[in-house]
Amino acid sequence: MSGRLVLAACLWLAVGAPALAAHAAVDAAAKPGQIEIHNFMFMPKTLTVPVGAKVTWINRDEEPHIVVSANGQFAPSKALDTGDRYVTIFSKPGTYTYYCTVHPFMIGTVIVK
Structure with a gap:
């Protein structure tokens, strides 16, 4: 195995794996109709709810976020x-696409059926 490949694998284990584990833990803890903002991501990224549903976004980051509908x-x-x-x-x-105006790379979707 090349040195670069070993370095990349070590970096992923040090940085990527914990982030994925945290993402999975927050996803598992989220309640129906709830979107967690954590690690500059909306979790779940896509939420499906029935007509009339109340959806709650909760900011778990240390940075502020603003949720805005794309349209x-x-x-x-x-x-x-x-x-x-x-x-x-x-x-x-x-289908309601939304994003964070402070961090426009953060995008999510609510599907209402």
């Missing part, structure tokens, strides 16, 4: 500090 389909959140929550009710079926 203005729901009102944006205020800046969410650690532990803050944002709640909206989805009254119509459809």
Whole structure:
């Protein structure tokens, strides 16, 4: 095995594996209709709910996040500090893509059936 490959494997074990484990732990702990913001990710990334469902975003990061609908389909959140929550009710079926305006690489989807 080349030195670079060994180094890459060690880096993944040191950095990537714990992040995946944390992601899985938060996903497992999330309640129905709840989206955790953790490690600059929405978890779950895609949430499917019935019409009329209340969805709650909870910021678990130390950095603030703002949840915004990509197409203005729901009102944006205020800046969410650690532990803050944002709640909206989805009254119509459809696919709602959203993102964080502070960190636009953070993207998620709520599917309402």
